[in-house]
Amino acid sequence: MEMTAALAALGALSHETRLTAFRRLVKAGPDGLTVGELRTALDIPPATLTAHLNALRAAHLVQDRREGRVIRVSADFARMDALMGYLTENCCAESTCCPPESRQRRAAGKRA
Template sequence: MQESAAIAALAALAQTMRLRVFRALIGAGPDGMTPSALGVLLDVPASTLSFHLKELMHAGLVTQERDGRNLIYRAAMAQMNALLDYLTAHCCEGAATACATTAPPDCGTTCR
């Protein structure tokens, strides 16, 4: 992942409603959710939701697919995983396998 893509993704998630939308889509899994279902779940007006979905799509964190008359939004799991990989790439000076075995990683003692 490029640094600019990581910054865009983190900026998109650095807003309460967008983080809630993204987490709801993560919870929905591969089935995704329609905007109306998301709106009901999160108690957010359609216009507000549309704005936040657009921002998440721009950051590559959400995909949109038309299914007949409905739009289905899904979390872009590959992009989320790429962001997590980017953030942890230098964990414990590159010893990612050592860090993966601790929760949370203690780079000061466990991984060196």
């Protein structure tokens, strides 16, 4: 992940409602939630949810798919993993703060 993409993702997540929405979608798993289900869970007006989802979409953190008349939104787990990898890629490079197996998993993930 490039720094500009990481900054966009972090910026999108830097709002309480967007972070809550994203975490709720992560919790829902790959199937995600319908926009209506997410709105009910967050208890916010439809227009407000639309604005927040647009910010998450622009950062490529969520994806939607149409199911008839319903739109289902899900977290983009690959993008989330890329962001986490970007944030931790140099973790413990110069110290022993993380257990060796953590460093090995991160190194294996980079090679994949």
